Structures are given as C-alpha cells and as structure tokens.
Amino acid sequence: MSMISDFTRGIWKENPVLVLLLGTCPTLAVTSSATNGLGMGLATTGVLFGSNLVISLIAKIVPKKVRIPVYIVVIATFVTIVDLLMKAYAPPALYTALGIFIPLIVVNCIVLGRAEAFASKNGPIRSILDGLGMGLGFTLTLTLLGMLREFLSSGSIFETKVITAWTTDFLLPSAAPGAFILVGVILAVKNYASYRKAVKSGKLYIPPKGLDCRHCNICSAHLNEDE
Amino acid sequence: MNLKNTENFLVLGLFLAVLGLISAVLLAVFSGMVKEPIAKAELRNTNNALLQILPAFDNQPSENQMTLKADDMVITFMGAVKDGKLVAVAARGEKKGYAGAVQALIGFDLDGKIRSVLITGQNETPGLGANVCQRRFQKTIFNLFEKRPEGLAPNVFLDQFNGKSAVKGEVWKVKKDGGDIDYVTGATVTSRAITELATQIAGCFVGNRTEIIAKLSPAGDKK
Numbered sequence: 001m002s003m004i005s006d007f008t009r010g011i012w013k014e015n016p017v018l019v020l021l022l023g024t025c026p027t028l029a030v031t032s033s034a035t036n037g038l039g040m041g042l043a044t045t046g047v048l049f050g051s052n053l054v055i056s057l058i059a060k061i062v063p064k065k066v067r068i069p070v071y072i073v074v075i076a077t078f079v080t081i082v083d084l085l086m087k088a089y090a091p092p093a094l095y096t097a098l099g100i101f102i103p104l105i106v107v108n109c110i111v112l113g114r115a116e117a118f119a120s121k122n123g124p125i126r127s128i129l130d131g132l133g134m135g136l137g138f139t140l141t142l143t144l145l146g147m148l149r150e151f152l153s154s155g156s157i158f159e160t161k162v163i164t165a166w167t168t169d170f171l172l173p174s175a176a177p178g179a180f181i182l183v184g185v186i187l188a189v190k191n192y193a194s195y196r197k198a199v200k201s202g203k204l205y206i207p208p209k210g211l212d213c214r215h216c217n218i219c220s221a222h223l224n225e226d227e
Numbered sequence: 228m229n230l231k232n233t234e235n236f237l238v239l240g241l242f243l244a245v246l247g248l249i250s251a252v253l254l255a256v257f258s259g260m261v262k263e264p265i266a267k268a269e270l271r272n273t274n275n276a277l278l279q280i281l282p283a284f285d286n287q288p289s290e291n292q293m294t295l296k297a298d299d300m301v302i303t304f305m306g307a308v309k310d311g312k313l314v315a316v317a318a319r320g321e322k323k324g325y326a327g328a329v330q331a332l333i334g335f336d337l338d339g340k341i342r343s344v345l346i347t348g349q350n351e352t353p354g355l356g357a358n359v360c361q362r363r364f365q366k367t368i369f370n371l372f373e374k375r376p377e378g379l380a381p382n383v384f385l386d387q388f389n390g391k392s393a394v395k396g397e398v399w400k401v402k403k404d405g406g407d408i409d410y411v412t413g414a415t416v417t418s419r420a421i422t423e424l425a426t427q428i429a430g431c432f433v434g435n436r437t438e439i440i441a442k443l444s445p446a447g448d449k450k
Contacts, residue, residue: 032353061230066239070246077250081257088264092272096348153354161367169354 006126010133017141017183018190022109027142028179030101034158037146038139039094040101043082045135047105048114050078052131055119062120071115072106079105110138141186148182149173279379280334280343281307281315286445288317293442297431300424304432306443313444315342318432322424325416326350329360331424337440339392339433344385344425349417356417359384384411384418393429 016022031037054074062070083102086095114134119127147157152173155166172178198205273289284307292305302320306313321330330348346360362380400406401418410418
C-alpha cells in the first residue's frame with residue numbers, strides 16, 4: 001500500500017509545483033506551449049528516476065558533511081546524459097525551445113529536494129517510485145500550464161488550432177507574467193478543491209506547509225479561536 | 228572507520244574526488260556512444276533547412292563552403308552541386324534582432340536572385356517578432372489528419388524577398404524607413420533586422436558573385 005502512495009503522492013497530494021512549490025523557474029520559463037511543457041517534464045522525470053535510484057543506493061556510504069555536493073554530482077551526471085540524449089534524438093525544435101533549461105535541471109529544487117528528503121532515507125524501489133511519481137506530477141502540471149497558455153494566447157493546443165477564427169495572438173499568457181498569473185489561478189483552484197474536500201469529510205483543512213492561512217481568508221473560519 | 232560520520236577532510240576530499248572520477252568516466256563513455264547520433268542529427272537539421280531553400284542537389288553543401296566578411300557580418304556561402312555543376316548557393320549570416328541574434332539562411336540562384344529566405348535561429352518575442360520569422364503550415368483540428376503540403380511553408384513577410392536581387396548602391400528598407408518592404412506592426416525591429424540581413428547578404432553575393440561561383444564550383448568545372 002505504501003508503495004502505491006509513494007508513486008501517487010507526487011501527482012496530487014504532494015504535487016511538486018502546486019503543493020511543494022518547487023521548480024518554479026522551469027515552470028514559468030518553458031511552458032509557453034504544451035509541447036515544451038511536456039518535453040521539460042519528461043526530461044526532469046528521467047533525471048529524477050536516475051538520481052533517486054543512485055542516491056538511494058549510495059546514501060549509506062556518503063559522508064554527512066559532503067552529501068549535498070555528492071548529490072549534485074550525481075544529479076549533474078544524469079542531467080548531462082539526458083541533455084546528450086535529447087541532442088541526439090529529440091525533435092530539434094523542442095531541443096532549441098528548451099535550450100539552457102535542460103542543463104539547469106541540475107539546480108532544480110525538485111530533484112535535490114527528493115534526493116535529500118526521500119531517496120537518502122529510503123530503499124531503491126521506493127525511491128524510484130517516488131521519483132517517477134514526482135516526475136509525473138511535474139510533467140502533468142507543466143503540460144496543463146502549457147496547454148492553458150497556448151490556448152489562451154493563440155487558441156491552439158499542441159500547435160493545433162482549436163478555434164480557427166483566432167488569428168491574432170494574445171500576448172499576455174505567452175509571456176512570463178501571464179505564466180505567473182495562471183500558476184496563481186491553478187494554485188487557488190487546487191487549494192479550494194482540497195479545502196472543499198476536507199470540509200465535506202468533516203475534517204479540519206490543513207494547508208500545505210508554508211502556505212498557511214495567515215494571509216488568506218479562504219479557510220479563516222477555522223482560525224476563529226485565534227482571534 | 229565510519230564513513231558516514233567522518234570529519235576527516237582528507238577522506239571527504241578523496242570521496243568527492245573518486246565520485247567525480249567515476250562520473251567523468253561514465254560521461255566520457257556515454258558521450259562517445261552518442262557522438263555519432265548527435266553528428267547525424269546536426270547534419271540532418273542543416274540539410275533540412277538547405278533542402279527547403281535550394282533546388283535538388285547531390286553534394287553536401289555544408290562541406291562545400293566559403294566565408295566572406297561584409298562590414299561587421301561574417302557570411303558563409305554554401306554551394307549546392309548537381310551532376311557536377313553548381314546549381315545554387317545558400318548564404319548564412321546573422322544580425323542583432325530585438326532579443327539576441329537573428330540567423331538567416333538565404334537561397335540564391337546563380338544570377339543573384341533570391342530563391343527564398345529562411346530564419347534558422349531567433350529568440351524574438353513569441354507572438355510578435357517570432358511570427359515574422361516562422362514558416363509553418365497552420366495545423367487545425369479540421370485538417371489534423373490531412374496530408375501536409377510539401378515544400379516551404381508561406382510567410383507573408385519573408386516571401387517579399389523572393390525573386391529580388393540586389394542592385395549596387397541600393398539598400399532595401401522597410402516602409403517606415405522610406406523603403407518598400409512591408410513590415411509587421413509590433414515587430415518593426417525584427418522586420419528591420421531581417422531586411423538589413425537580406426540586403427547585406429544579397430549585396431555581398433552580387434558583389435562577389437564571380438569569385439564565389441568559381442570557388443564553390445566543383446573541381447574540373449572551373450572556367
């Protein structure tokens with residue numbers, strides 16, 4: 001049972017972008033189209049799979065003092081491998097569009113975060129499942145954001161025009177500020193859904209860590225005792 | 228010795244060094260393995276662009292090339308050979324656009340007429356400048372499963388240069404600067420950069436035509 005939750009946790013309950021709020025840089029930078037979001041998500045998933053596996057295997061012999069540099073070396077190795085593979089086999093337009101953001105997966109907090117928080121404390125199989133789950137959650141979120149941005153700016157999804165009469169591009173969603181706004185909207189929807197679910201089942205809604213209610217009145221009903 | 232809690236900096240350094248070495252060896256082996264596919268992919272990309280703007284050729288134009296300097300721009304000329312004869316020339320150059328360099332690949336007939344202009348590298352604003360540079364057939368949900376037309380996709384701005392050839396002393400300009408090239412509203416800087424690129428490359432080709440043709444013609448065909 002816990003193995004299944006290792007995998008599914010990353011998709012919704014601890015979604016790296018929407019709940020852990022990690023990896024915001026690639027999230028905002030490369031999701032101008034659904035294809036780019038999907039490509040970036042899959043590349044990161046590949047790195048997460050490799051780095052989580054290797055780190056869970058070597059965690060027992062890594063000296064505590066140098067664990068972060070060790071993790072970074074492992075992650076950088078896998079990023080270079082993914083980069084070379086994409087250069088050889090990915091569609092050239094995708095590789096050009098992702099550009100510098102592929103090497104920058106090295107500093108993606110999701111990868112280092114999972115290494116430190118999960119892979120270094122768990123066995124290889126659970127770590128692989130965690131890496132794949134987190135990667136899938138990242139991929140789905142990036143693809144969703146890419147589809148939204150592409151649709152709102154030009155009426156197309158995956159480079160295919162859905163509304164043929166839409167001829168002039170609307171530029172805000174395809175620029176970085178639009179991405180920020182849309183991430184905010186998705187976050188709000190996600191939090192509202194979690195809140196509704198908690199209220200329905202009669203439980204107290206506990207917002208994800210770092211996203212507490214102090215500045216937000218969606219769930220202020222539960223904070224009355226503080227006043 | 229307890230490796231996990233050690234504080235001996237020699238051991239720590241050695242650990243990192245060994246790990247770095249392992250990773251370096253792995254990467255060296257791996258990059259050797261994918262060297263060939265990468266070279267193949269790069270060649271395919273160059274050839275895809277050349278195939279779109281040149282008539283059929285049977286040599287490797289990127290190996291039959293020469294460079295010339297025009298003002299501050301380095302222009303690479305590539306000759307397309309068919310049946311032992313030079314049939315067309317492609318020229319590549321780049322200039323600063325709105326955001327970073329705009330790289331163009333222009334196909335010329337031997338008399339100096341532009342066949343077509345293709346932008347092979349750009350980083351312009353998506354939706355504005357980028358639209359000026361892109362040639363692509365619009366996919367819609369209604370024609371998703373139809374066969375895509377072959378050849379070069381149209382682009383209203385870039386197609387203005389088709390069939391033009393440089394005249395000495397004449398510089399092409401966008402209408403805003405008093406020329407006759409239609410520019411795209413909201414993307415004036417990009418339009419201007421591409422127009423300047425085209426006029427410089429075309430001028431350089433016409434100016435040095437005999438030299439370029441002599442140099443790029445296959446050996447044995449030199450007159």
